[in-house]
Each structure stands twice: as structure tokens, then as C-alpha cells.
Amino acid sequence: MNYFYLTFKMKILHRYIITEFIPPTLLALFIFTFILIMERLFDSINLLISKGVSLLSVLQLLGYVLPSILVYTIPMAILAGTLICFGRLSSDNEITAIQASGVSLYSIFLPVIILSLIVSIFLVSFNEQIAPRAFNRFRQLYYQIAQRNPILKLEERTFLEIEDYRLYVEKVKQKKGKLSGIIMYQMEEDGFPTLITAQRGNMVSNEQQVLFRLFDGSIQQKDKYDPNKYSITYFENYDISLDLSQTPPPTAKRIRQMEKSELLREIRKLKKDNIPTHSLEVEYHQRRSLAFASFVFCLIGIPLGIKARKKGKSVGFSLSLGLFLLYWFLLVEGITMGEKGIAPPLLGVWIPNLIIGIAGTWMIYRTAK
Known part of the structure; x- marks a missing residue:
């Protein structure tokens, strides 16, 4: 009877x-997550308002980039939640009361x-499969949007390369596609x-x-036989058409886009050719390390x-940010x-993980003792 009572009591306590x-x-x-996604959010609002990208496409882009952010924010949240939970229990003397019973x-x-630990095990698969797959889809969707609306690549007072042209625009009205102060360089085979x-x-x-x-411009060309001579042709309107169908989609994956099986296959392939694989191996092991950051x-x-023995969530958030900065420094x-x-x-x-995990285990032992 006493055994069942203790079991029942522990279930209530654990719950x-x-x-x-x-x-x-x-x-x-x-x-x-909100803090880390803010930069992407501002970029998305710019795509929606200034560049005429549909709301659905913007939401899809945000959805695809979210897993890459959760890779970092889930361990941070576990840390903050743990600090806040046990900080409150300690400050209200509930831990002392439970010990007294x-x-x-x-057991607490x-x-x-x-x-x-369950979250960390889940994050192994999440970091190795879901996050890189989502980032790959983000890149593909952005390419498709850029194909439909190349002007979203165009920024004021910045050079942009399209085929054999380098384009500079002083002012851009993104939604209407209106440009002013235009300078274009067309690269020729002769180098001029x-x-x-x-x-x-x-x-x-x-x-x-x-x-x-x-509209209202000029074309300046150097004489390929005499570089000291050039010709100027003025125009009221002039059309330049560029073929986007010749621009291939991004087929080559970056390291962070590769899933676990792709990373391992690439590592084996490069090792076979005696090519260093340090970066690929670091990426492979880093995903598991970040997953188990939640546990440590x-x-x-x-x-x-x-x-800490202080009430309030601000203490937990501050400590978690400080610890995560330390973790990030060690990881880098x-x-x-x-x-x-x-x-x-x-x-x-x-x-x-080794440093923080060992320190945490030792501190738990000292606290329980």
C-alpha cells in the first residue's frame, strides 16, 4: 500500500x-525565435510592400527559414525554461518543502x-534532415520568385550582374519597375x-x-582597333532584352543544405580522392552537438x-543569454x-557540450548533496 502511495505521490510531483x-x-x-527572425521578417515585408511579391510566397519563405532558426532557439528556450522553473521553485521554498517530505x-x-533528453533526441533528426531540407526549399523558392520578378534583386546604388551586363541604378521604384539614373556596362569579348x-x-x-x-540616354563604345577613339550614340528610347531561361537553377547545394546522407556521401567521395573533408565533417557533427545542447x-x-533564488522571468532570460553566448564562443x-x-x-x-555538461553534472551533485 505504501509503495502505491509513493508512486502516486511521485506522479503528482513530476506532473x-x-x-x-x-x-x-x-x-x-x-x-x-521572434528576435532571430526579425531580420528575415523585415526583408519579407520589403518583398511584400516594395517588390510586389505575393503574401503567400513571403509566408512560404518565412516558413522554410524557420527550422534553421529553431535549431538554435530550442536549446536556448530549454535553458531559459529550466532556469525560470527551478528559480521560482527555489525562491518560493517549494524545493525545501518537497525535500522535507x-x-x-x-527525483525533482x-x-x-x-x-x-527526449527533445535532444528529436532534434538530432530535425537538425540532420528537416532543417537542411527546409533551407534547400527556401533557396529554390527564392530562385523561382527571382525568375518571375528579377527586379527584387535590384537595389539602389548597387551593381548587379545579369548575363554580360553590369547594372547600376540610382533610384528604383520596385513595385512599378521604374528606374532612374541608369548605368549599364556590357562586357565585350575584346575586353572593352x-x-x-x-x-x-x-x-x-x-x-x-x-x-x-x-529613355533619354547614350551608348559609348571604344574603337576596338584604336582604344583612344570612341563613339557616342544618343537615343530617346532603347530596349535591352535579356534571356533568363539560360540562367540555370541553383542545383549545387551548399553544405548547410545537405541532409545527413548527402553529407556522408560527399565525405566518402572526397576522402576517396584524398581531398580534405574537415568542413563537411564539422557540419555533420555540429548538427548532433547542437541537438544535445538542449540536454546539457x-x-x-x-x-x-x-x-539564483530570484523571482521573475528576466533573471532566467538574462542567464540563458549569457550562457548561450559562452556556449557559442566555445562552439565557434x-x-x-x-x-x-x-x-x-x-x-x-x-x-x-562536454564542458557545460560536466560542469552541470558536478553542480547538480553538489546541490543534491
């Missing part, structure tokens, strides 16, 4: 600890540790570019072609939260050592 842990973790996840601290810590200038112009495009209709953050967050150093061959890639990217 209570989990309910204290999940809400601040979800809140932290929302806040951290004969329950060990390890266990549900959050197990939950963070043709300079085309126009006071204003329009840009019209579809998936196959982009048409520049220029939980280990360090429990004792730190108890020692480890990545650098792994890519340069100073340390094995596996060891390089797991250094932060």
Missing part, C-alpha cells in the same frame, strides 16, 4: 514540475532532465565594355525574359536556477579548430 517547466520554455522559445532532489530534477547610360527606364519581366526600356543546458540550468572556437585540422572535427564541435 507539477513539468507544468512549471513547459510554460516558461514555450514563452522563451517564442521570444528568442522525504523526496530526494534527484528527473522529469525535466528526461524531457530535455560598352557604356550605356539613361536618365530613366522601365523594367518588365516574365519567367523567360527581362526587358529594360531605357538543462543540466547546467537546474543548479543555476536553484542558486571548436569549429575553427576542427576546420583547420587542429583538433578532430568530432571533438572540436563537442567541446562546449
Whole structure:
């Protein structure tokens, strides 16, 4: 009878600890994700308002980039949630009261540790498969949008290369495709570019072609036989048509777009040809290292939260940001050592987890003792 009573009591306790842990973790996840996605959000609003991209396409782009952000914000949220949860339990003397009833601290810590371990195991697959697949779709969708609306690549006072042309525009009205202060260089085989200038112009495009209709300008060409001579032709309107169908889609994947199987295949292929694979191996191991950051953050967050003994979510957020900056510094150093061959890639990217995990385990032992 006593056994069943203790089991029932522990279930209630574990359920209570989990309910204290999940809400601040979800809140932290929302806040951290929102902060990191802000830059993309501003870019998306610019695409929607200034460049005429549809709302559906903008939402798709944000959706595809979100997994790459969650790779970092989920571990940060686990850390913040752990700090806030155990900080509140400690500050309200609930941990002391639970201990007084004969329950060990390890029993209090266990549900959050197990939950963070489950999250880490899930993140292994998420980081290796879902995030790179989503980023690959982001890149493909952006290419498709650019094909339909090349003007979204056009920025004021910035050179843009399209086929054999280099284009500079002083002012751009993105939505209407109106340009002013236009300078174009057409690269020729003889090495002497043709300079085309126009006071204003329009840009019209579809998936196959982009048409520049220029007004009130001139064309300057050097004599290929005598570079000291050149000719100037003035025009009221002049059309330049560029074939976009010849521009191939981005088929070659960047490292961060590769899924686990693709990374391993590329590593084996390069090793067979005696080509260094440090960067690929670092990326492969880094994804698993980041996944288990949730677990080690939980280990360090429990004792730190108890020692903080302060109410309020601001303490948890501040501590979590500081710890994550430390983790990120160690990770960057480890990545650098792994890519340069100073340390094995596996060891390089797991250094932060080892340091923080060992420190957290030791602090839990000291706290429970």
C-alpha cells in the first residue's frame, strides 16, 4: 500500500514540475525565435510592400527559414525554461518543502532532465534532415520568385550582374519597375565594355525574359582597333532584352543544405580522392552537438536556477543569454579548430557540450548533496 502511495505521490510531483517547466520554455522559445527572425521578417515585408511579391510566397519563405532558426532557439528556450522553473521553485521554498517530505532532489530534477533528453533526441533528426531540407526549399523558392520578378534583386546604388551586363541604378521604384539614373556596362569579348547610360527606364519581366526600356540616354563604345577613339550614340528610347531561361537553377547545394546522407556521401567521395573533408565533417557533427545542447543546458540550468533564488522571468532570460553566448564562443572556437585540422572535427564541435555538461553534472551533485 505504501509503495502505491509513493508512486502516486511521485506522479503528482513530476506532473507539477513539468507544468512549471513547459510554460516558461514555450514563452522563451517564442521570444528568442521572434528576435532571430526579425531580420528575415523585415526583408519579407520589403518583398511584400516594395517588390510586389505575393503574401503567400513571403509566408512560404518565412516558413522554410524557420527550422534553421529553431535549431538554435530550442536549446536556448530549454535553458531559459529550466532556469525560470527551478528559480521560482527555489525562491518560493517549494524545493525545501518537497525535500522535507522525504523526496530526494534527484527525483525533482528527473522529469525535466528526461524531457530535455527526449527533445535532444528529436532534434538530432530535425537538425540532420528537416532543417537542411527546409533551407534547400527556401533557396529554390527564392530562385523561382527571382525568375518571375528579377527586379527584387535590384537595389539602389548597387551593381548587379545579369548575363554580360553590369547594372547600376540610382533610384528604383520596385513595385512599378521604374528606374532612374541608369548605368549599364556590357562586357565585350575584346575586353572593352560598352557604356550605356539613361536618365530613366522601365523594367518588365516574365519567367523567360527581362526587358529594360531605357529613355533619354547614350551608348559609348571604344574603337576596338584604336582604344583612344570612341563613339557616342544618343537615343530617346532603347530596349535591352535579356534571356533568363539560360540562367540555370541553383542545383549545387551548399553544405548547410545537405541532409545527413548527402553529407556522408560527399565525405566518402572526397576522402576517396584524398581531398580534405574537415568542413563537411564539422557540419555533420555540429548538427548532433547542437541537438544535445538542449540536454546539457538543462543540466547546467537546474543548479543555476536553484542558486539564483530570484523571482521573475528576466533573471532566467538574462542567464540563458549569457550562457548561450559562452556556449557559442566555445562552439565557434571548436569549429575553427576542427576546420583547420587542429583538433578532430568530432571533438572540436563537442567541446562546449562536454564542458557545460560536466560542469552541470558536478553542480547538480553538489546541490543534491
